Amino acid sequence: MNWLIDFFGDPANWSGPDGIPVRLLEHVEFSAVALLLSMLVAIPLGLLIGHTGRGAVLVVIAANAARALPTLGLVVLIVLLVGVGTTWPVLVPLVALAVPPILVNTYEGVRGVDEDLRDAAYGMGLRGGQVLFRVQVPVAMPLILLGLRIAAIQVVATATVAAYVGLGGLGRYIIDGLATKDFPSTIGGAVLVALLALAVQLCFTLLQRVLVSPGVSRRTRLR
Template sequence: MILDVVEWFTRPEQWTGSAGIPARFGEHVLYSALGLVLSALIAIPVGLLTGHTGRGGFAAITLANFARALPTIGVLTLVVLGMGLGLTPVLVALVALAVPPILVNTYEGVRGVDPQLRDAAQGMGMRGPEVLFRLELPIALPLILVGLRTAAIQVVATATIAAYVGIGGLGRYIVDGQSRREIEMILGGSLLVVALALIVTGLFALLRRVAVAKGLRVRPAATP
């Protein structure tokens, strides 16, 4: 089986054309990036606002946990029935999956800032947005990045569902391999998804070193 997978990777046709590994890899990265960016644009502002003001946090976290319980393939099926095939149903499903960890970690990161630090910032003349963006956000950033990393890995793994609604990505190898009963294609596609997830993990580790102040690089615990 291992030799079959190696042989599958070494076929010349796997590296050229619209069905080749580079093209499928690029499609998968595109779908994943779109889903993660849309999720971050929704979840981070809500998490910052509710965490900073202390209002609406319970409702936001409850909604996020409810969305987390939804089966992604079920969400995809419902959206496809309502909107038809295409990229939009995939993005809706990915956003529903990725928003909860980003929102919860952002909220908890801001709420976890020491109240004495807030008092000191206000004593220095900071007000409202200044406290949020100059104090709370930098301190919460490590936990926010954990939420983003968790969401990104989940999105990369789940973006394989794009193949079920007729578009590309690495999931095509898994779906097509199942229909053709070619185990080497299924395993090859799965290994590519794992490789992309590892790349994403490495990129977030690098981002953490660049974006987080040295004194805040204590490993935070991801919110379950």
């Protein structure tokens, strides 16, 4: 507890380029860009595969890749390929980490929509794209948001690797603190990452209340 007081109570940690606000903003930027790129890749693929039933093997590969991905090793590999000075050594591993849960949950959400609902939509004269976006996506929204939430929390926790390649973010407190045996900085950085992950969790909880209709929420809880 004294170390946390030392870290958060030091005015020097709240100002300048190494201050908490700057490092927090850098961390959020890395995470947000990685999550956005992952969504652009995974959500369209998940919707397409779930709706058509074609390419399901890609989902299996993505799910297995998520378990085997050596994030730090991938960071080192990208650094060797493109060098330092860019954000790609961090963004590529984070995107690779975030795509599988988004893709798998989007696919499972769309594929799991009740066939009776789809048949009724087609019977009303809706076409493929209309059935997907008017029927399947709203019903699948809880699972889609779950995939996004899992990916976002993983990205926030893993974005600390940016410090390994000389970039910013909250990982600087952890990596630099370990290197210099500045334990208040190390623990303070870890606490900040944990608090940011909790904030992300809260944001997605609120987002689900806004985007998911009450009927779908009740049906999801009853399963």
